[in-house]
């Protein structure tokens with residue numbers, strides 16, 4: 001395939017980046033640890049949201065040794081609301097491996113980096129180019145979107161062969177003196193100009209002259225999208241157990257969705273108030289009253305939860321553990337699906 005981007009266009013991209021780049025906290029460091037944390041947080045999460053999570057995380061766990069030592073509950077609390085919690089667990093696994101192998105910091109080759117838990121081709125490229133100024137491109141969906149539009153490339157961008165072709169070409173365009181800005185500039189262009197949803201802002205793009213889809217006004221046709229499977233819908237009944245102004249939370253099982261995190265008690269089906277009353281009586285709960293709190297909805301990547309929620313006031317604690325609102329807010333990681341119910345409790 002003949003590529004249209006040459007070093008001349010890369011220079012135009014770098015000039016554009018110097019003028020337009022956003023001031024983001026992780027752009028003030030060359031510490032591979034901090035760059036790694038920001039990159040993992042930015043996967044699947046918007047920049048604005050990541051900013052405050054990143055700053056709090058770095059304040060509490062400023063080094064890789066601190067991360068290796070952190071208790072899982074505390075780590076998940078720092079991650080609460082970011083979703084995809086396996087990312088947080090992999091961070092800790094990776095930090096532990098680096099500390100246990102006495103590596104001190106991240107290795108400086110792609111092969112060694114990719115042996116660490118949770119580090120794939122993109123993250124390895126980001127760490128190597130941003131922290132170590134190595135000519136290894138970081139290619140994610142944003143970069144591939146830009147490239148597919150420039151080349152009017154109809155191929156499946158998830159195909160390893162296609163990705164590899166772009167990787168090899170971009171590598172040839174990189175120089176150590178601007179490897180960091182090269183990666184950051186592509187990220188910035190994907191976020192501010194060559195947008196994923198809606199019309200790209202081509203009049204501001206440094207690649208306009210060579211962009212094939214701009215010339216032919218076919219920007220919105222690229223990248224070619226596969227039809228996604230519809231999300232599975234699940235009905236749930238959530239019953240918030242309250243005793244003495246404290247609430248019951250419990251740990252989810254160690255596998256499946258939101259594994260090992262805390263949850264409000266629930267069942268995997270719809271229940272009316274009467275059905276719930278009967279169900280709780282079979283569990284020997286001493287019910288004072290049941291209040292209906294309404295319907296809540298939560299969307300995960302592949303599943304949607306339709307939740308019918310009740311607040312159950314108990315006369316006795318039975319065998320449950322209860323926590324104050326403050327304890328739950330400060331200590332335990334309640335995923336967003338439950339958090340949105342919890343914050344509605346008066």
Ligand code: SF4
Nearest residue numbers: 194200202205211214
């Ligand atoms: S000219 Fe438009 S479509 Fe082409 S890379 Fe730039 S923003 Fe994207």
